[in-house]
Amino acid sequence: MGKDDFAKYPFLNEAGNFIKETYFDLDEFERPEFRHIIEKARKRVEYEVLKGIVCTEFEKYDLELFAFLISLIIIKHINIESITKKYSLFEAMRVEKFLTHDLIYQTNSKKRDLLISKIFHELLDLQIIQFDSQRNIFKMKISDYLSRSTLFHELEWKLINRSVDKGFVYLDVEETVRLVRNELSLLIYNKIKNMKITKIPDQIKLEADSIKHKVIFPTPVQTKNLKFPPCIEHALNQLNKNENLPHSARFLLATYMLFYGKSIDEIINIFKNAPDYNEQITRYQVEHLAGKKGSLIQYSVPSCSKLANENLCFYTHECKGITNPIQFGKKRLQRRND
Amino acid sequence: MGKRDYRDEMIKNETKNINFLQKCFKEYYFNKFKHLESPLDISRREFGFMSFDSKMTRHISFINMGQLNAFLIQNVPAGIYISNSYYDFPTFPINEKRLIGSDLIFDIDLKDLNLPCQKDHTYYICKYCDNISNNLPSSCSVCKSTKIDSTIIPCGICIRNLKNETKKLISFLVTDFGINHKSIYVYFSGNNGFHITALEKDYFNLDSKGRTDLVEYLMGKNFSVTSLGVTQYKNNLKVKIPISGLSYGWRKRISKNMKLFNITNNSLQKYVNRVGGYLLFKKEVENITGKMGVKIDPYVTMDIHRIFRMPGSINSKSGLSKVKCNNLDSFDPFSDACLFEDDRNVDVDVKTRLEFRFKRKKYILDKCSTTVPSSVGIYLVLKNLANLI
Ligand SMILES: [Zn+2]
Ligand SMILES: [Zn+2]
Numbered sequence: 001m002g003k004d005d006f007a008k009y010p011f012l013n014e015a016g017n018f019i020k021e022t023y024f025d026l027d028e029f030e031r032p033e034f035r036h037i038i039e040k041a042r043k044r045v046e047y048e049v050l051k052g053i054v055c056t057e058f059e060k061y062d063l064e065l066f067a068f069l070i071s072l073i074i075i076k077h078i079n080i081e082s083i084t085k086k087y088s089l090f091e092a093m094r095v096e097k098f099l100t101h102d103l104i105y106q107t108n109s110k111k112r113d114l115l116i117s118k119i120f121h122e123l124l125d126l127q128i129i130q131f132d133s134q135r136n137i138f139k140m141k142i143s144d145y146l147s148r149s150t151l152f153h154e155l156e157w158k159l160i161n162r163s164v165d166k167g168f169v170y171l172d173v174e175e176t177v178r179l180v181r182n183e184l185s186l187l188i189y190n191k192i193k194n195m196k197i198t199k200i201p202d203q204i205k206l207e208a209d210s211i212k213h214k215v216i217f218p219t220p221v222q223t224k225n226l227k228f229p230p231c232i233e234h235a236l237n238q239l240n241k242n243e244n245l246p247h248s249a250r251f252l253l254a255t256y257m258l259f260y261g262k263s264i265d266e267i268i269n270i271f272k273n274a275p276d277y278n279e280q281i282t283r284y285q286v287e288h289l290a291g292k293k294g295s296l297i298q299y300s301v302p303s304c305s306k307l308a309n310e311n312l313c314f315y316t317h318e319c320k321g322i323t324n325p326i327q328f329g330k331k332r333l334q335r336r337n338d
Numbered sequence: 339m340g341k342r343d344y345r346d347e348m349i350k351n352e353t354k355n356i357n358f359l360q361k362c363f364k365e366y367y368f369n370k371f372k373h374l375e376s377p378l379d380i381s382r383r384e385f386g387f388m389s390f391d392s393k394m395t396r397h398i399s400f401i402n403m404g405q406l407n408a409f410l411i412q413n414v415p416a417g418i419y420i421s422n423s424y425y426d427f428p429t430f431p432i433n434e435k436r437l438i439g440s441d442l443i444f445d446i447d448l449k450d451l452n453l454p455c456q457k458d459h460t461y462y463i464c465k466y467c468d469n470i471s472n473n474l475p476s477s478c479s480v481c482k483s484t485k486i487d488s489t490i491i492p493c494g495i496c497i498r499n500l501k502n503e504t505k506k507l508i509s510f511l512v513t514d515f516g517i518n519h520k521s522i523y524v525y526f527s528g529n530n531g532f533h534i535t536a537l538e539k540d541y542f543n544l545d546s547k548g549r550t551d552l553v554e555y556l557m558g559k560n561f562s563v564t565s566l567g568v569t570q571y572k573n574n575l576k577v578k579i580p581i582s583g584l585s586y587g588w589r590k591r592i593s594k595n596m597k598l599f600n601i602t603n604n605s606l607q608k609y610v611n612r613v614g615g616y617l618l619f620k621k622e623v624e625n626i627t628g629k630m631g632v633k634i635d636p637y638v639t640m641d642i643h644r645i646f647r648m649p650g651s652i653n654s655k656s657g658l659s660k661v662k663c664n665n666l667d668s669f670d671p672f673s674d675a676c677l678f679e680d681d682r683n684v685d686v687d688v689k690t691r692l693e694f695r696f697k698r699k700k701y702i703l704d705k706c707s708t709t710v711p712s713s714v715g716i717y718l719v720l721k722n723l724a725n726l727i
Contacts, residue, residue, distance in 0.1 A: 137582055142515060143540045146548035159555045161565035163580075164587035167516020167540065172581035280546045280640055 001114055007064035008098040011187040012118060015065060029070070029201040037063060041070035042207045048090035049075075049083055050214055055090075056097050070204060076195050077208040083215060084192055085185075092185035096177050103173045104136055124183050128176060138176045145169040148179050153264070153287075229328035230314040231307055232256055239273045248302075248310045250274075252325070254289050255301045259326055264290055301326050344467040344481055351468075351725040356390050358726045359654075360414050362678060362716055366652060367410040373659060373677055374418075374650035376403050378537075382424040382438060386645040388417035388654065396645065399428040416654035419645035422535070432643050439542035442517075442549075443646060444556075445638035446503045447531035448496055455495045461690060463487045463722050470690040470723075489721050491694050492530055492671075501666055504532045507632045510556050511536055514587055526671050528653025528660040533646060550640045558631025561588055563620050567606065570616040577607040588627070595626045652677075657716035673697050676713050684715035686724040 006015035029038060040059075044067060047055045058064060075087045099119065106112040120126045126144055131137040142164065149157045163170035171179065200208075228236065235249045245253075250271070257267045264286050271282050303324050307313040322328055377383055380403065386396040396419075400406045410418070421428070422443045426436035448456065462471050464478035465485035477484045492500075504524055511517045517538045525533045544552070554560050563569075566589055567579040584593050584601055593601060598609060610619045638644065647653060647660045658675040676697055688703045695701070696714050703710075707727060710718070718724035 141540055142552075143544055143548070146544060146551055150545075150547035150551055155560060155562045156564060158560050158562075159551045160559065160561050160588050162587065163582040163585075163589060164514050164555070165516075166513065170582045170586060175582075278641075280550065281637060284550055284636070284640065 001111075001118065003061040005115070007061035007068070008058070008102075009095060009119065010065060010068045011095075011184070011191060012123070018065065026073075026197070026199070026201055029204060034066075035203070037066050038070055038203055038207060040067040041074060041204075042211070044068075045071050045074050045087065045211055046214075048094075049087050049211065052086075052090075054093045054097065056094060058098075072192055072195060073197060073200060073204055074208040074211065075192055076197060077200055077205060078212045078215075080212070080215065084189060088185040088189035088192065089181075091188045092181050095184050096181055100174055100177045103177070120180070123187070124180055126180065131170060136173045137170050138173070139168040139170050140176075142167055142169055145171075145179070148182070151182055227329050229319065229322075229325040230316050231312055231325055234314045235312070236270070239270065245274060246310075249312055250285075251289075252302055252307065252312060254286050256325060258286075258290050259301055348466065348468070354726045355719050358684070359416075359716065359719065360390060362657075362712065363416065363652060364411065364414045366678065367407070367414065369679075370677055371403075371407050371410070373661075374403070374406075374648060375662070377420055377648070379424055380406075382426070382428060384421040384423070384425060384428040384435070384645060385648075386419040387413065387415035388419070390416045390654075392416075397429050397431070416652075418648040418651040420648045421643070421645050423642050437642065440544075440642045442536040442538065442541050442544075442552075443639060443644075444507055444534040444536075445527070445531060445635040446500055446507065446534070446633065447527070447635055448490060448492060448500065449530070450633045450635055451496075451499055451503065453496060453499055455493055456490070459491045459493050459496075461489050461491075461723060463489065463689070468689050468725070487722060489723065490530055491692070491721065491723075496530070497671060500530075500532055501669075503633055504534060504666060507534055507556065507634065510632060514555070515541075515552075517541075524663045524666055525649055525660050526658070526663055526669065526675050528647060528651075528658045528675060529656045532663070533660070546640055546642050549642065550636070553634065553636045553639045555588075556632045556634060557636065558588070558627035561592075561623065561627045563616075563623050565589060566592065566623075567603070568610060568616065568619060575607070575610060575616050577603050577610065579603055579606065591630055592623055592626050595630070596622070655720060657713070657720045670698075676717075678713040678716055680711040680713050682712050683709045684712050685709050685727040686715050686718055687727055688718065688724045690723065692718075692723060 001012075001014060003018065006012060006018050009015065028034060040063065044055045044057075047053045071087075075084055078084075099115075102115055103112065106115065116128065116130070120128050126140065126148075128138040128140045131139045142159070145162070146159065149159070155161060159169070232253065235245060235253050238245055238249070239253075253270065254267055257270065264283070267286050268279065268282050271277055301324055302310075304313060304319070304322065307325070308315075319328065381399060381401050383399065384396065385398040385400060385406070386394060387398070388394055398409075400409070421440075423440040424438040426438060428435060430436075457473075460472070462474050463469070463486065464481060464483055465487055466483040467478060467481040469478050469480040471479065474488070475486065478486065490496075508519075508522055508524075511522060511534075512519055515538075517536050521537045523535045523537070525535070527533050541552075565580065566584060567577055569576045569578075579601065584590060593599075596609065598605065610616065613619050613622055649660050649662060652659050657678065658671060659677045661675045661677075663669040663674075672695055680697075685707060686709075687707050688705055690705050692701070692703045696717065697711075701710070701714065715724070715726065719726055
């Protein structure tokens with residue numbers, strides 16, 4: 001593997017060794033000729049952490065390697081968990097771009113094989129087998145695929161939407177690389193977490209502090225002012241009192257929350273208080289309801305008359321004139337996914 | 339009779355039935371223990387037991403079959419259950435057991451097949467007065483109680499359909515999941531279905547999420563036409579066959595079903611237009627996945643902390659045993675799974691007119707007292723269709 005590769009894939013052990021072998025001392029970053037590397041690192045962090053854009057700039061390998069090292073120090077110094085995670089993810093996406101490109105365009109099959117064995121086999125412990133060099137298809141065991149794909153929520157990652165045969169899943173290069181994004185991001189995350197720095201050069205500290213000041217924390221979604229219709233309120237209260245809800249009431253809650261754009265995890269969280277709570281089953285059911293959204297069959301929120309039939313309606317004067325819980329307080333509440 | 343009298347009568351019958359059943363089950367555990375299949379790695383498995391008054395005890399383990407045998411003779415449970423998972427500490431609460439791995443297990447049951455013949459052999463039994471009707475009443479026509487039980491005697495059509503569904507599952511497991519035929523074991527559940535176990539190390543460590551995805555695959559759920567390369571954006575149809583092709587898995591199943599061979603972007607686009615556009619194409623695909631998917635109970639496979647009836651043990655809903663089917667085609671549950679000896683006759687009160695086959699003999703019983711071989715007696719009493727006299 002060449003030095004360019006270490007710079008593209010800086011989590012490789014060889015990359016670390018390379019830096020060690022240069023007998024490089026952090027203090028040297030104080031020297032003016034290193035200014036532009038620090039500048040490069042600052043830009044990379046700002047792009048990824050503040051603007052949310054993957055930085056794909058690639059100059060000389062030693063420049064890139066040192067810039068990577070400095071950016072890690074900056075993140076370490078900022079020391080905010082969500083920033084560390086965001087940076088790790090964007091760096092993983094940067095790697096993804098290089099890796100996809102190399103796997104498609106590297107014509108030297110020896111170099112390509114080495115890349116596959118170093119990154120997939122050794123580092124990620126994922127046995128991918130080249131299936132058809134012409135069309136760039138990899139195959140892997142179904143179990144290896146599933147242990148990673150179930151982290152994704154998009155329909156395309158469901159096994160049923162993949163090419164599956166005799167125990168193997170067939171993926172193209174882009175899909176194969178996308179599959180390991182989380183692991184790549186974890187590698188970088190761990191690198192930052194395990195880094196031990198005794199003294200940070202002033203110039204780097206300065207840049208890190210200036211970035212830290214620019215970080216805007218997302219404000220949590222206000223739910224306090226949301227006024228639920230009495231049927232939903234009642235169901236939520238029952239759950240909060242750890243009482244068992246009938247299936248029909250659960251269906252009402254889930255479809256209502258989905259309608260207002262709540263995420264699957266948020267909805268599952270609501271059901272955590274149910275005495276017979278089982279995360280697996282709840283997730284399956286909620287995902288089932290959610291998965292059908294936008295397809296031919298849409299699970300809609302049951303109408304007031306249907307709810308009344310099932311003894312789930314708790315009519316108050318505020319319900320006047322509505323025929324479905326979603327119309328309740330319409331003026332105050334704006335549908336998020338309109 | 340008033341409600342009170344019905345209750346007293348019921349309790350009297352119940353006691354007689356249970357005494358009789360307990361005696362038969364005890365004999366089974368004593369004389370027929372060899373039918374119980376010795377499980378792999380018994381000491382790492384969780385056992386559970388159901389008593390005759392429907393109480394469940396779980397988190398029990400045994401070092402060997404001898405210890406289990408002694409337990410059975412002493413406690414005479416109605417049902418014996420064993421985990422498909424292996425644990426470091428099988429007797430600890432679920433979160434502390436420390437999972438090692440789980441065999442893949444599937445449940446094919448009549449309740450998931452929705453067969454039209456079902457209504458012809460389903461019986462609705464009043465919990466208070468034993469009155470039986472063939473249609474689900476809103477309340478009992480005799481005592482007006484609303485507590486109604488139901489029971490099924492599967493017919494030949496039922497069994498044939500269950501077998502076909504089982505074969506469908508096996509073919510998926512072999513062709514798509516690469517599981518060796520020899521690693522797949524089919525068991526008659528002892529009542530209305532089949533349990534299929536696959537001992538394949540590749541899937542042993544699959545977590546519940548992975549099993550959920552696997553189940554959806556088998557059931558044909560959540561298929562997206564995008565994976566065939568068909569998408570629609572702002573009313574414009576776009577067809578671009580994915581790089582990974584259409585020659586495997588569901589993609590192949592669906593295109594073959596549509597009689598599409600050597601597909602190109604062009605021919606697929608033409609096909610979509612021929613069926614009437616994107617939405618109708620999607621609908622057709624949904625029909626195919628619904629038809630070709632296997633009808634299994636998803637929760638059984640997803641949940642890795644379940645316990646299952648132990649192979650060779652008696653199903654207390656029927657008195658038939660859960661047995662391995664070495665030849666599915668010739669398997670007849672009403673003779674191959676009847677492991678009780680017919681060394682005596684018993685007198686029973688049959689609750690309704692019944693017609694059924696048992697141990698290759700046809701029985702037509704009227705609603706009255708009659709004498710039947712003990713295995714038939716056990717079957718009818720457990721099916722809630724007769725009382726012991
Ligand atoms: Zn009655
Ligand atoms: Zn039938």
